Amino acid sequence: MAGDGCLLVMVVDLHPQLAEQESNVHNYLSACISFANIHLAANVKNTLAVIAANHLETRFLYPQITGKTVDRQKDGRLELLCQVDESIERELRNMIVPDPKADQTESLISGAIGRGLLYIKRQETEDVLGKKVHARILVVKISLDTGSQYLNYINTYLTAQKISTPLDVCVIGSDCGLLQQGADISGGYYHCVQEVSELLQCLILMYQADVVTRKKLNVPPPDSVDYRAACFCHRTLVDMGNVCSNCLSVYCKAVPLCTTCNVIFQTDRPLMKIVKKKK
Amino acid sequence: MSTFGTQTLTCKNLQDYLRSLTKDVLDRLYRHPATCLAVFRELPELSKQFILRLLFVTRPVPQVLLATWKPQHEPGKDLGDIAAEHRQGTQVLLDMAIWQEVNDHHGNLAIRLSNTFRDNLKVAILGGGKPWTMSAALDSDPHQRDVEFLDKYAMDRWESVLQFLVQPGQGQTAISRDAMRTLLHAGLIESSDESDNMQITSSGFQFLLLDTASQVWFFILKYLETVTERGLSLVACLTFLFKLSFSILGKDYSMEGMDNELLTFLQHLREFGLVYLRKRSSGRFYPTRLALNITAGQNKGNIDVPKQGYLVIETNYRIYAYTVSELQIALLSIFSDIEGRFPNMVVTSVSRGSVRRALLKGIGAEQIISFLRQHCHPQMFKNNPVVPRTVADQIKLWELERERLEFNEGVLYKDFMSVHDFSLLSNFASSKGVLIYSDEKQRTMVVTKKGHPAIKLFWKEAQAK
Numbered sequence: 014m015a016g017d018g019c020l021l022v023m024v025v026d027l028h029p030q031l032a033e034q035e036s037n038v039h040n041y042l043s044a045c046i047s048f049a050n051i052h053l054a055a056n057v058k059n060t061l062a063v064i065a066a067n068h069l070e071t072r073f074l075y076p077q078i079t080g081k082t083v084d085r086q087k088d089g090r091l092e093l094l095c096q097v098d099e100s101i102e103r104e105l106r107n108m109i110v111p112d113p114k115a116d117q118t119e120s121l122i123s124g125a126i127g128r129g130l131l132y133i134k135r136q137e138t139e140d141v142l143g144k145k146v147h148a149r150i151l152v153v154k155i156s157l158d159t160g161s162q163y164l165n166y167i168n169t170y171l172t173a174q175k176i177s178t179p180l181d182v183c184v185i186g187s188d189c190g191l192l193q194q195g196a197d198i199s200g201g202y203y204h205c206v207q208e209v210s211e212l213l214q215c216l217i218l219m220y221q222a223d224v225v226t227r228k229k230l231n232v233p234p235p236d237s238v239d240y241r242a243a244c245f246c247h248r249t250l251v252d253m254g255n256v257c258s259n260c261l262s263v264y265c266k267a268v269p270l271c272t273t274c275n276v277i278f279q280t281d282r283p284l285m286k287i288v289k290k291k292k
Numbered sequence: 293m294s295t296f297g298t299q300t301l302t303c304k305n306l307q308d309y310l311r312s313l314t315k316d317v318l319d320r321l322y323r324h325p326a327t328c329l330a331v332f333r334e335l336p337e338l339s340k341q342f343i344l345r346l347l348f349v350t351r352p353v354p355q356v357l358l359a360t361w362k363p364q365h366e367p368g369k370d371l372g373d374i375a376a377e378h379r380q381g382t383q384v385l386l387d388m389a390i391w392q393e394v395n396d397h398h399g400n401l402a403i404r405l406s407n408t409f410r411d412n413l414k415v416a417i418l419g420g421g422k423p424w425t426m427s428a429a430l431d432s433d434p435h436q437r438d439v440e441f442l443d444k445y446a447m448d449r450w451e452s453v454l455q456f457l458v459q460p461g462q463g464q465t466a467i468s469r470d471a472m473r474t475l476l477h478a479g480l481i482e483s484s485d486e487s488d489n490m491q492i493t494s495s496g497f498q499f500l501l502l503d504t505a506s507q508v509w510f511f512i513l514k515y516l517e518t519v520t521e522r523g524l525s526l527v528a529c530l531t532f533l534f535k536l537s538f539s540i541l542g543k544d545y546s547m548e549g550m551d552n553e554l555l556t557f558l559q560h561l562r563e564f565g566l567v568y569l570r571k572r573s574s575g576r577f578y579p580t581r582l583a584l585n586i587t588a589g590q591n592k593g594n595i596d597v598p599k600q601g602y603l604v605i606e607t608n609y610r611i612y613a614y615t616v617s618e619l620q621i622a623l624l625s626i627f628s629d630i631e632g633r634f635p636n637m638v639v640t641s642v643s644r645g646s647v648r649r650a651l652l653k654g655i656g657a658e659q660i661i662s663f664l665r666q667h668c669h670p671q672m673f674k675n676n677p678v679v680p681r682t683v684a685d686q687i688k689l690w691e692l693e694r695e696r697l698e699f700n701e702g703v704l705y706k707d708f709m710s711v712h713d714f715s716l717l718s719n720f721a722s723s724k725g726v727l728i729y730s731d732e733k734q735r736t737m738v739v740t741k742k743g744h745p746a747i748k749l750f751w752k753e754a755q756a757k
């Protein structure tokens with residue numbers, strides 16, 4: 014399998030809050046691009062897709078439909094890699110817009126993962142001989158997360174698990190329980206780095222190897238996974254919640270009616286009272 | 293185990309080839325980004341990881357730390373194979389002088405990535421440094437060539453070399469003396485007597501059945517072996533070849549700044565169809581698909597020239613070949629009998645006789661089957677397996693037929709004085725694993741040649757007691 018090459022789909026977080034630390038932006042982006050380059054350089058058959066996500070949209074940075082080719086080599090570097098960089102940089106410029114209103118919402122990472130999965134699936138169906146594409150997804154996330162995309166996340170995780178595509182997650186700064194679940198479900202790695210400057214070395218150490226080679230290398234022991242679910246009413250992670258017996262929706266407090274499937278819960282005690290009490 | 297002295301054609305991959313070079317040559321090779329990247333790509337997966345992990349680490353890394361890269365022991369998991377792979381991955385890097393063994397400031401044994409290699413690999417992947425010589429600026433070419441043209445040109449050139457192999461007598465004029473010299477050197481053809489009468493060898497037949505990428509790589513390897521005789525520098529040629537292999541198809545490259553040596557080399561590559569030059573003075577060349585990823589050799593068949601498969605194989609051992617190319621028909625007739633020729637198609641059949649004929653020439657069953665698989669018509673790819681199982685199995689059986697006898701070199705021990713002596717020696721031999729044959733009634737035994745000295749010593753000691 015090692016010789017068959019691997020499709021790496023990188024999901025890069027481009028939340029505007031990134032721009033707050035000027036020095037980090039450069040390090041962060043160049044680490045991501047360098048890692049993409051290393052992946053392509055490591056094997057002739059390796060392929061790459063880069064999807065960026067900010068709070069407003071997700072966008073394919075590479076590959077591009079309209080590929081403009083570089084005229085000549087500018088330095089002693091592989092020409093193909095130059096083209097990859099140019100494509101990514103060009104799209105980045107289009108995408109990064111300073112938006113002061115953006116601080117509440119989080120990046121649309123789950124949507125980007127979904128597009129990545131679709132891209133993998135398309136590559137598979139486009140192959141004439143119906144060959145299995147060895148693919149994996151790598152999510153690099155820097156923004157803080159809220160539980161608002163909980164359902165979307167879980168859906169993409171289960172899809173990834175179903176098409177046996179490992180989902181690797183590298184988080185910068187604070188731990189992200191939601192993404193950790195995804196890595197755990199789909200059989201990928203999860204790691205959290207403290208500083209942006211450590212990012213590239215960490216990516217190389219942990220995420221460069223393909224699935225087969227990984228088994229032959231040592232990895233840091235996995236942390237316990239935070240499997241808390243987000244409630245459907247306020248999108249916050251709950252330790253203990255109420256689950257709808259009909260559709261398994263999670264609520265942080267008891268409700269008389271499931272907002273997802275509209276079923277009315279029949280209980281012997283009047284529910285409204287309890288709700289009122291809490292208020 | 294192979295019998296009757298037939299040799300299978302072995303094609304070294306790039307890694308084996310580089311390991312056969314001297315440290316000095318390797319050091320000079322690593323001075324260019326292109327070679328570093330080519331070398332890096334062909335390493336085993338684990339070795340690649342080892343290099344990448346140290347790519348940004350400038351200080352020597354102690355061996356103790358490297359040992360922690362092996363996966364931790366878990367119950368019920370056998371780590372023996374993985375440990376062996378780690379050792380092998382390390383050994384490759386040390387052999388190729390990419391890793392150097394040094395002592396760190398505590399005096400412990402440590403490993404450092406070769407500085408030249410590190411710097412140039414970084415340049416190749418992440419940028420920096422100077423552009424490669426062939427990438428000098430060029431005006432747009434008035435005679436721009438497209439990919440289709442280059443593919444056709446390359447295939448025509450390459451097929452003329454193959455054509456010469458199939459019918460050495462006729463194609464004398466078709467290929468240059470240089471190509472012929474390489475073929476002779478590679479042992480693909482031999483001149484039967486003093487006259488110029490060439491004849492294809494058993495290796496030559498096996499060569500013909502390889503896929504194009506492997507053929508080109510094998511041919512270039514052999515060419516490189518003779519390169520110093522031609523007065524060219526091996527390092528310069530290899531470096532150029534690697535640069536070429538990373539170029540982009542359908543793009544023109546400049547000949548500016550190339551010295552006479554390289555220009556000669558370029559001319560040779562032109563003869564084999566690896567590059568296209570409109571004329572010598574045009575100052576630019578186009579690499580063809582044959583030159584791209586040349587280093588990938590056998591590992592990566594799919595970057596082959598896109599060729600329409602043309603063989604339809606039926607379970608009744610008939611092959612329908614939709615081709616008009618003399619070369620393809622000649623290749624088919626190596627192992628099958630032609631039954632009928634039509635304007636656009638040839639019908640042949642595989643039989644015991646025809647396959648045995650091929651086997652006698654030294655071609656293996658596996659090679660025939662892989663040839664059939666490579667050239668199957670797209671329709672055939674819908675079947676699984678692509679080549680009908682009956683046909684593939686039967687060809688293998690026909691090969692096995694010829695290998696009923698197994699030859700082993702050995703030393704015969706006989707005329708033992710007593711049964712005790714005999715059993716003592718035969719027990720010792722079998723415990724060492726060197727016993728090939730023993731017969732108690734006749735009191736004879738045969739041990740392998742390797743085991744002979746040990747047995748002799750043991751016997752002498754036993755006698756002395």
